[in-house]
Amino acid sequence: MSNDKQPDENKLIAERRGKLDALRAEGNAYPNDFRRNAVAEELHQTFESHDNEALHEESVEVSVSGRMMVKRVMGKASFVKLQDRTGQIQLRLERDRLPEGVYQAFKKWDVGDIVGATGKLFRTQTGELTVMADVVRLLTKSLRPLPEKFHGLSDQETRYRQRYVDLIINESSRNVFRMRSQIITYMRSFLEAADFLEVETPMMQVTPGGALARPFTTHHNALDMQLYLRIAPELNLKRLIVGGFERVYEINRNFRNEGVSTQHNPEFTMLEAYRAYADYNDWMDMTEAMLHGMTEAILGTTRVNYQGDEYDFGQPFRRITVEEAIAAYNPNLDMSRIRERDYLVEICTKLDIAVKDGDGPGKLQTDIFDATCEDKLREPIFITHYPTEVSPLSRANDTDPFVTDRFELFITGREIANGFSELNDPETQAARFRAQAEYREAGDDEAMAYDHDYIRALEYGMPPTAGIGVGVDRLVMLLTDSPSIRDVLLFPHMRPEVFD
RNA sequence: GGGGCGUUAGCUCAGAGGUAGAGCAUUCGGCUUUUAACCGACUGGUCGUAGGUUCGAUCCCUACACGCCCCA
Structure with missing residues (x-):
């Protein structure tokens, strides 16, 4: 597997491939048996007016999943933000709440990985709705690092060529x-x-x-x-x-x-x-x-x-005719001659518009309209x-x-x-x-x-x-x-x- | 087709004719309520490609590639 190297491999990708190899050794590295029952925006809306006390009493257990966009490890506890199709929801992971070894494994996960978690809702000291994880799983390993977290992705070429990254x-x-x-x-x-x-x-x-x-x-x-x-x-x-x-x-x-x-x-x-x-x-x-x-x-x-x-x-x-538009933006023209080919050729020449032999007055009028009116019609x-x-x-x-x-x-x-x-x-x-x-x-x-x-x-x-x-x-x-x-x-x- | 600008680390960007820089990310260590988390240490480069000028070019010149903008 790991020898199917992409041409733009680098150290960061190599490190993640190493982590993927370890996951493969442990079992199915690409599981598809985790199911969520909530998405971020829905949770924020539903519990908008519930303070931490209310959430504690209600004891709402939810399962969420998405791409890990933020990972803040503070010793034996961490905050994570998952991004799903509706927005972001924060998780709190505590070593001693999670099954043996899970927290240690999580520390090796990377921003960009796809993660699922189950736990009770609460609010942090600053009031952010958060899932206190009792279960957390790595669902898909991301091998490529995401762009920098603050400036993001601004390179136009990459945004167009790798739209998936732009969308993330x-x-x-x-x-x-x-x-x-x-x-x-x-x-x-x-x-x-x-x-x-x-x-x-x-x-x-x-x-x-x-x-x-x-x-x-x-x-x-x-x-x-x-x-x-x-x-x-x-x-x-x-x-x-x-x-x-x-x-x-x-x-x-x-x-x-x-x-x-x-x-x-x-x-x-x-x-x-x-x-x-x-x-x-x-x-x-x-x-x-x-x-x-x-x-x-x-x-x-x-x-x-x-x-x-x-x-x-x-x-x-507003509704005006082509000829009215030409008159409005070319006040010097003799509108009584606006359908005479000779006159139109003369105008086109002044405007640097190429005239072909087959062009009749209608075509020339349109050329003059395009050149002198179009961009002014705001x-x-x-x-x-x-x-x-x-x-x-x-x-x-x-x-x-x-x-x-x-x-x-x-x-x-x-x-x-x-x-x-x-x-x-x-x-x-x-x-x-x-x-x-x-x-x-x-x-x-x-x-x-x-x-x-x-x-x-x-x-x-x-x-x-x-x-x-x-x-x-x-x-x-x-x-x-x-x-x-x-x-x-x-x-x-x-x-x-x-x-x- | 013509002109202008750009291309430097994974990302965002500095830089100067003489050993290649920062922040973030990565790696290692610390940290149980963070919000661009924080603290410490380290790592990371074919400077778009190919020629030319030069003692020496990533920098100057030429061509090409790709992108952005303007014009036809």
């Missing part, structure tokens, strides 16, 4: 992931309450669609064919609307073959939801209601602190009416077909959600796909592929529908005040570690 040490990190779970649970309950059906659609697709992005490719050996990891579930979810489910949603991973940054991870989580007989205005209302309710339920307030600034999720969010705001040219799956506006009935929600200068009334005219959709195919041939590898089956589905008739996508990771970042997406992903993508 950093309460704040545990809280981020608890809150992430609550946020997703809230989304589910919000949508379930509105009679949405949760579905799961393929991660591996023959034709990647539903977004403008570069896909990951993979290969199916038995069928000898190329497959793509999905960049969005959109087209499949709308097939389900055609199928008659009318209200569906999926919370799951998308994969995009792009750079890694504080805002981007190659795989990330999206909520996508589609609702028949609704339009993009209905979804703006629902999104507002969901975020309002979510912040209240999870944070207890609709005021969200993010990186030193406060954002109000309680008020109705308070929650819906930007509406994105150009049809850059919205191949959105329904064109009835009175102004240059734009679509689409919105994006921005908060802290970041895109949080994207929704629109769906294009359900199969012939128009086919034409939009053809246009995308031309962009692709012109060299745009983010352009959409023509999806024949999706057109066929629309030909059966998709009821008037609107949908939304919400970037779950970015929302979690906002509500947990996390500066990087890696802080809200349990195992963020990292370059492989070299073990030499």
Whole structure:
């Protein structure tokens, strides 16, 4: 056993391996017959108002277990703190209360070991609820020392690569992931309450669609064919609307073959939801209601602190069009010419935005919006009416077909959600796909592929529908005040570690 | 892809062209109500990797790796 050495072995680990060898010699070093009947937080709550005298009279015996995070030996008695999933509970060990030899053995145990104990509750002189151990057992030997007790673990790389250590040490990190779970649970309950059906659609697709992005490719050996990891579930979810489910949603991973940054991870989580007989205005209302309710339920307030600034999720969010936003942040522009390609090219040149031959006025408008408006949209705001040219799956506006009935929600200068009334005219959709195919041939590898089956589905008739996508990771970042997406992903993508 | 910063003991961090430092942890001893427990003694290093400059490099230079941040 002990010769299966890890490459980063050191003296501290060697000492613990020696202790493990001794445990093996004595019997089962990894027992699984200890059962607890209480967890820390529950005990603190239940006995919050019980003083030492009351506890003595009640004579409450409990069994607890967890990781030993503190070990203070004072001669013939010791204090220990065990950390379980709810918090920490203190033990007191006295040599003369424990069976012969147990206390001597305990002295060899290390901080980080998993320990179980049974005994009566009491309060120490300073009032801390504590278990006076009559039984104490080492349940799992920890071979690796934990980070230093005061400063903890702050090295970012180790926190991401060895998330298990981060979670052991950093309460704040545990809280981020608890809150992430609550946020997703809230989304589910919000949508379930509105009679949405949760579905799961393929991660591996023959034709990647539903977004403008570069896909990951993979290969199916038995069928000898190329497959793509999905960049969005959109087209499949709308097939389900055609199928008659009318209200569906999926919370799951998308994969995009792009750079890694504080805002981007190659795989990330999206909520996508589609609702028949609704339009993009209905979804703006629902999104507002969901975020309002979510912040209240999870944070207890609709005021969200993010990186030193406060954002109000309680008020109705402003709604302005892309062109209004461009006008607001570029006061010198001649808005009467804002759809003229020549004029837009001129502006882009001034702004140092690269213009490609195939870029029409809609694309150029969007580029100008991205460059001059996006990062200034701090308070929650819906930007509406994105150009049809850059919205191949959105329904064109009835009175102004240059734009679509689409919105994006921005908060802290970041895109949080994207929704629109769906294009359900199969012939128009086919034409939009053809246009995308031309962009692709012109060299745009983010352009959409023509999806024949999706057109066929629309030909059966998709009821008037609107949908939304919400970037779950970015929302979690906002509500947990996390500066990087890696802080809200349990195992963020990292370059492989070299073990030499 | 470009730029900036970083990489020293298990962890958190100092350091200076001339024998590598602290605190915590570990090891040993003491201590029966501690709270970063305390007291005493000891131990622990390929200074990210590879080259170069130099009498001498962990320090200066170059490249590379990994990470963090900013930009595209």
